[in-house]
Amino acid sequence: MITHKLWIKVSVLLAVVLIVTACAPQAVSETKAPPTTVESTAPPAQPASTVPPSTEQVFTVAVARDPGPLNPHDTVSIFPALSMIYESLVVYNDDGTIGPGLAKSWDISPDGTTYTFHLREGVTFHDGTPFNATAVKWNFDRWLSDPAWSSIPFWNIVVKESIQTPDDNTVTFKLTEPYFATLQEFTFTRPPRILSPSSVNASGEFTNPLGTGAWKVGEYVPQQRMVFVPYEKYWGDKPKLTKVVFEVISDPQARINALLSGEVNLIGGEYVGGIPLESIPVLKQNPNVRIVTGEGGSTFVIGMNFTKPPFNDKTVRQAISYAIDRKIIAEKLFSGYATEAKGVFPPSVRYMSYPHPELYAYAPDKAKELLAQAGWAAGSDGILQKDGAKFETELLVDAEAYPQSKSMSEVIQAQLREVGIDVKLRLVDYGAWSDALRSSNYGMSTWVTYGPPYDPQTGLGYLFNYSLLEMSDDGTIFGDPELDTLREAAFKTTTEEERQAAFNKVWEFMDLNAGCVPVVYSVRLYAVDNTAQNFKLGSTEYWLDLNQVTMGAK
Amino acid sequence: MGVSYLIKDKIVFRFFLRRTLWSIVVLLVVSFMSYTLIFIAPGDPATILIGKQTGRFPTPEQVAQFRTEYGLDKPLLVQYYNWLKQAVQGYLGQSFRTGTSVASEVRVRFGNTLLLVTVTMLVAIILGIPSGLLAAWFKDTFLDRFIHALSMLAVAIPDFWLAFLLILLFSIVLRWLPSHGIGSAKHLILPVICLGLANIARLNRLTRSGLVGVEGEKYVLSARAKGLTRRTAWIKHGFPNIAVPIVTLIFTLFSGAIAGTIIIENVFAWPGIGFYFVEAVNYRDLPVIQAMVALYAAVFIAGNILADIAYVIIDPRIRLD
Numbered sequence: 001m002i003t004h005k006l007w008i009k010v011s012v013l014l015a016v017v018l019i020v021t022a023c024a025p026q027a028v029s030e031t032k033a034p035p036t037t038v039e040s041t042a043p044p045a046q047p048a049s050t051v052p053p054s055t056e057q058v059f060t061v062a063v064a065r066d067p068g069p070l071n072p073h074d075t076v077s078i079f080p081a082l083s084m085i086y087e088s089l090v091v092y093n094d095d096g097t098i099g100p101g102l103a104k105s106w107d108i109s110p111d112g113t114t115y116t117f118h119l120r121e122g123v124t125f126h127d128g129t130p131f132n133a134t135a136v137k138w139n140f141d142r143w144l145s146d147p148a149w150s151s152i153p154f155w156n157i158v159v160k161e162s163i164q165t166p167d168d169n170t171v172t173f174k175l176t177e178p179y180f181a182t183l184q185e186f187t188f189t190r191p192p193r194i195l196s197p198s199s200v201n202a203s204g205e206f207t208n209p210l211g212t213g214a215w216k217v218g219e220y221v222p223q224q225r226m227v228f229v230p231y232e233k234y235w236g237d238k239p240k241l242t243k244v245v246f247e248v249i250s251d252p253q254a255r256i257n258a259l260l261s262g263e264v265n266l267i268g269g270e271y272v273g274g275i276p277l278e279s280i281p282v283l284k285q286n287p288n289v290r291i292v293t294g295e296g297g298s299t300f301v302i303g304m305n306f307t308k309p310p311f312n313d314k315t316v317r318q319a320i321s322y323a324i325d326r327k328i329i330a331e332k333l334f335s336g337y338a339t340e341a342k343g344v345f346p347p348s349v350r351y352m353s354y355p356h357p358e359l360y361a362y363a364p365d366k367a368k369e370l371l372a373q374a375g376w377a378a379g380s381d382g383i384l385q386k387d388g389a390k391f392e393t394e395l396l397v398d399a400e401a402y403p404q405s406k407s408m409s410e411v412i413q414a415q416l417r418e419v420g421i422d423v424k425l426r427l428v429d430y431g432a433w434s435d436a437l438r439s440s441n442y443g444m445s446t447w448v449t450y451g452p453p454y455d456p457q458t459g460l461g462y463l464f465n466y467s468l469l470e471m472s473d474d475g476t477i478f479g480d481p482e483l484d485t486l487r488e489a490a491f492k493t494t495t496e497e498e499r500q501a502a503f504n505k506v507w508e509f510m511d512l513n514a515g516c517v518p519v520v521y522s523v524r525l526y527a528v529d530n531t532a533q534n535f536k537l538g539s540t541e542y543w544l545d546l547n548q549v550t551m552g553a554k
Numbered sequence: 555m556g557v558s559y560l561i562k563d564k565i566v567f568r569f570f571l572r573r574t575l576w577s578i579v580v581l582l583v584v585s586f587m588s589y590t591l592i593f594i595a596p597g598d599p600a601t602i603l604i605g606k607q608t609g610r611f612p613t614p615e616q617v618a619q620f621r622t623e624y625g626l627d628k629p630l631l632v633q634y635y636n637w638l639k640q641a642v643q644g645y646l647g648q649s650f651r652t653g654t655s656v657a658s659e660v661r662v663r664f665g666n667t668l669l670l671v672t673v674t675m676l677v678a679i680i681l682g683i684p685s686g687l688l689a690a691w692f693k694d695t696f697l698d699r700f701i702h703a704l705s706m707l708a709v710a711i712p713d714f715w716l717a718f719l720l721i722l723l724f725s726i727v728l729r730w731l732p733s734h735g736i737g738s739a740k741h742l743i744l745p746v747i748c749l750g751l752a753n754i755a756r757l758n759r760l761t762r763s764g765l766v767g768v769e770g771e772k773y774v775l776s777a778r779a780k781g782l783t784r785r786t787a788w789i790k791h792g793f794p795n796i797a798v799p800i801v802t803l804i805f806t807l808f809s810g811a812i813a814g815t816i817i818i819e820n821v822f823a824w825p826g827i828g829f830y831f832v833e834a835v836n837y838r839d840l841p842v843i844q845a846m847v848a849l850y851a852a853v854f855i856a857g858n859i860l861a862d863i864a865y866v867i868i869d870p871r872i873r874l875d
Contacts, residue, residue: 009867068652076652148616223663223825224735249734249823253718257733261725400836431597431838438601 057551059532060245060264061544062255064273067226067246070209070217072193073143079189079271081246083543084228085126086193086211089117089136089171090186092453094539096350098183102131102194102212103171112178112494119169123235125196126216127208133165135197140173143191153461153491154185154192178492180499181457184350188453189542214239214547224248239547252276259527260286265551268292268526270541275525276403277335283527290530294537296522297348297451299341300408302395303477303516304444307469310374310391311443317514318359319370323419324412325362330520333407337525341518344510349455351490351503356511360518367419376420384420392422393443398433405446408519437475447477448522452540460487460506464515478515573862577855581848582638588847589634592840599838600626603650624650624840637844647841649834656841660827660849666736667819667826671811674746678753679804685754686761693766701762705755713748717821720744734823745822749815753807760803764796797868802861809857813850 061080068077072086089103103117123131140163149155154175162174175182186192196210209217214234218227228244247264249255255273258264260282268275275283283291304311304320311317326340339346343354376384376391384391395413399406406427413423423444428436436442449459462468464487466479486509490502510516528535533552538545600620621627625636640647646656689701724744725733732741768774768791769784778787816828827846834842 147619150616224737247735247823248825250829251820251823254721254734254821254823257718257721257725261721261729261733263725263733429597429836431595431602431836434601435596435598 055242057241058243058245059241059266059546059549059551060247061266062249062258062264062273063246064248064250064252064255066223066248067220069206071206072189072195072211073146073191073206075148075190077190079542080269080544081226082189082193083213083538084215084244084546085209085213085217086189086195087213088186088188088193089119090183092184092187092539096348096452098187101187102136106183108494110494112492113175114172115175115182116170116172119171120235121169123212124233125198125212126210126231127196127198128233129196129198129210131194131196131212132168133171134168136171136194137163137165138197139194140192142195149191151462152185152188152191153179153457154182157182178494180491180493184453184457215244218243237547240550241546244546249273253279256282256527259283259289259529262288262529265529265532266526266535266544269524269544270298270522272544275527277333277337277525280335280337280525288530289527292526292528292535292537293337294524295348296338296346296524297455297541298449298522299345299518300338300402300404300520300522301341301344301447301449301477301516301518302412302444303447305440305442306478306515307440310376310386310393313374314513315370315374316376317517319367319374319419320416320421321359321514321517322361322363322370323367323421324415324517324519326360326519327362329408329411333404333411334520334523337523338520339523341520343507344516344518345449345455345459346521349452351456351500353500353504353507354511355504355508359511359514364415364419371419371421378420382417382420383422390422391420392424394424394426396433396436396442396445397425397427398430398446399427400429402446402448409446412519434475447516451522451542453542456503457491461491464510478510478513480509480513480515483509483513483515569862573859577859580855581851584851585638585641585844585848586634589637589840589844590630592838592843593630593633595838597838599624599650599840602838626840637841641844641848646845649842650839651834651837651842656845659830659842660845663825663827663830664849666824667812667815667828670742670745670749670815670819670824670826671808673742674749674753674811675804675808677746677750678757678807681750682754682757683761683800686758687765689758689762690765690769693762698762701758705758708751708755711751713752714817714821716751717744717748717818720747721821734821736824741822745818745824748818749811753811756807757800757803760799761796764799765792768792768795794869798865801864801868805857805861805864809854812853 063078063080065078067081070077070081070085072082088101090106091099091101093099100120102120102123104120105118107116108114117136119131119133119136125131125135129135141160143149144155144158144160157175157177157179159174159176162172164172166172194212195206196212199206199208199210201207212235214231214236215228216231218229220226225248226246228246229242230239247258249258249264252274253276255264255267256275256279259267267273280291283289302320302324304317306312306317330336330338330340340360342357342360343352345352371384371391374386376386379385379390395409397405397409409425413425416423433445437445447463449455449463463475463477464479464483465476466481466484469476469479483506486502486506490499490506493499493502524537524541526535526537531551533550534548536545536548598617600617603620618627625633628636637647644657646660648654649656649659685701689698692698721733721744724731731743733744735741765788769787771791774782774787774791777791778784782790813828815824815826816832818824819826819828827849830842831846833839834846
């Protein structure tokens with residue numbers, strides 16, 4: 001009797017447990033929300049290692065984040081996805097020059113304030129809507145009226161009411177002053193790329209990602225994958241692949257695993273899905289993949305709080321530059337995949353020059369000499385002192401943004417200790433970091449510059465802008481009113497020779513004033529499965545160039 | 555005692571009423587605490603979001619506009635009250651970061667995590683309890699010691715290390731199983747092994763020690779001396795006595811697993827709530843964080859209530875008060 005009752009109780013309990021657990025997943029799938037739901041029972045993406053039908057050429061890229069809704073006028077979507085489907089009036093070439101895109105040619109008035117674009121004919125958006133001057137104007141009106149984009153210099157300089165469309169294939173813009181980087185800014189992935197006016201609904205809200213690019217959006221499973229297929233009516237060279245899949249894998253190691261197991265064909269790229277440097281040996285050893293690298297576009301720099309002592313003294317800043325051994329950092333921390341910095345931006349940034357490379361040599365004795373000149377003397381513990389105060393400072397490190405920042409900071413801490421500066425490291429997340437900078441509550445911090453096509457103008461105009469400092473004292477690596485003047489002069493030049501000469505003066509000023517301490521230039525790092533041929537890097541890190549990639553048989 | 559006891563008894567009804575009220579109080583307290591903590595934490599959502607979006611710090615005007623738009627300029631209590639008012643109606647707001655509906659994102663992702671955790675727990679129960687029974691029945695034999703050693707190993711191995719090892723073997727070298735993602739039974743195998751191994755071991759250990767403990771009780775020893783078979787002793791005394799601790803453990807492990815899958819979800823690119831939550835914290839994405847904290851609290855509370863119901867069914871000595 002007791003046994004019987006016990007069995008009833010146990011079976012009822014088991015039934016309850018099973019019902020609860022069995023019901024839960026089902027209930028969830030029944031209450032799925034419309035379009036953006038994850039199809040958890042959807043078939044998995046075709047792994048590249050299985051043999052596809054002979055006509056299918058599928059190339060899979062591992063991305064670190066969900067590609068997003070692909071609205072080119074907001075900031076949620078990822079760069080490489082936007083650049084697959086949207087194009088701009090001009091393109092950024094490998095050497096940094098500007099080439100024709102949706103505009104086949106353009107004229108700039110002699111005073112540099114009027115730009116006239118002659119648009120390509122016969123171009124259509126992915127839904128067949130024709131591309132023309134009206135569409136271009138509609139696009140610019142759309143984002144120029146949004147103050148969220150005021151950080152783009154073009155936004156501030158263009159006369160918003162001045163956009164004219166004298167005929168279907170011509171668009172003109174007027175600026176309040178000449179700006180050398182206007183065309184460069186047009187190549188940004190967002191916001192200046194061209195969206196179809198039929199992408200919005202009656203209230204003007206973005207609903208459908210329609211561009212003019214070689215690729216259009218196929219299937220999209222949020223948080224898992226986005227599939228791109230070639231646009232049949234593309235005006236340019238059609239891609240050879242039949243499908244490109246962006247697979248969402250947020251963990252860097254998991255991306256590497258997926259490449260090695262043949263499930264994805266490409267990993268890497270700062271804005272696609274970065275590869276940790278420690279994994280390079282593993283990738284090198286594997287015969288199924290190859291590593292593709294390119295000259296980097298951004299710089300790891302150390303910035304200092306130049307508004308306060310001790311860093312308001314330029315001699316001190318120069319001393320710190322001499323105290324850092326960049327060669328060791330490039331060789332050991334980056335496995336030789338970074339180059340020592342000789343100036344604030346790498347050579348791939350346009351108009352860059354290096355008037356004072358000698359200032360970037362490793363010379364700890366010179367550093368000590370300069371510090372002594374600035375009035376610092378070593379105390380008994382080896383730490384420098386002046387007027388009774390020790391040379392102690394804090395270095396802020398946001399290790400999430402750039403994993404190498406942490407090890408680099410540790411090395412720098414040791415190197416600065418050698419010359420008598422006591423540096424404490426403070427690891428922060430982005431939130432705490434931005435707070436500290438806004439309140440000018442830091443001694444030193446790590447930064448990484450943006451790289452082409454944003455540099456040199458965005459770096460100079462935003463990170464090294466003294467006038468911004470007075471408006472809101474945050475996010476400024478270094479500023480000086482004289483640098484502002486030099487920069488503005490360089491920005492307004494209208495001929496190439498003038499321009500290079502003006503920028504030379506800017507770099508000279510930055511070198512001599514040691515505005516920041518550039519450490520190393522980044523490397524562009526990708527790994528490709530050997531079944532894919534003709535993969536080459538895009539002209540900048542902000543987009544991929546997949547149009548000539550083909551998949552061979554394994 | 556029968557199951558009808560549950561439905562008809564006034565005591566039971568009062569129990570549920572009390573429990574429900576307490577649950578609501580706990581949820582309110584927890585959600586208020588989390589709102590406050592985010593509020594006072596360094597890092598302003600406006601700065602972070604606009605900063606990360608545009609790639610540079612926002613101007614004061616941009617920050618002010620953002621704060622007004624999202625009601626972040628109001629005092630803490632007002633903000634919390636607004637959130638609460640909408641939340642009870644089922645509207646959890648929109649993510650600051652992506653603008654998508656928090657409720658729909660959480661629903662989908664929670665479903666994925668729930669799937670993973672449920673399968674893991676089922677596997678843990680199916681493998682863990684019988685192996686514990688075996689170990690107890692064959693106490694002190696080679697089998698028992700072998701199971702013991704395996705259990706120690708299973709608990710000691712870190713789940714992410716095991717994950718990489720399994721991926722290396724089954725995805726990269728053998729190419730039998732996918733290394734990441736969701737979508738078929740094959741995708742579940744490796745994550746479930748990683749999450750389940752330690753849980754199998756824990757259930758196994760508890761079952762074995764429970765049964766051995768009961769067998770050692772004086773009343774059982776005297777009953778056995780008088781002729782009770784070992785099998786009957788187990789059924790009459792063993793199972794009833796271990797039922798409650800095992801049920802407790804199962805619910806504890808389940809609730810803990812919901813919160814603890816983040817590393818495995820990350821490694822296997824499993825689109826669940828773990829990673830979503832961490833990203834939200836980094837971005838100070840208030841609506842998402844609030845929803846997630848409330849969800850975790852609700853899961854724990856539900857687990858507790860279900861455990862209590864289970865006790866009543868199993869053990870007639872337990873009264874609900």
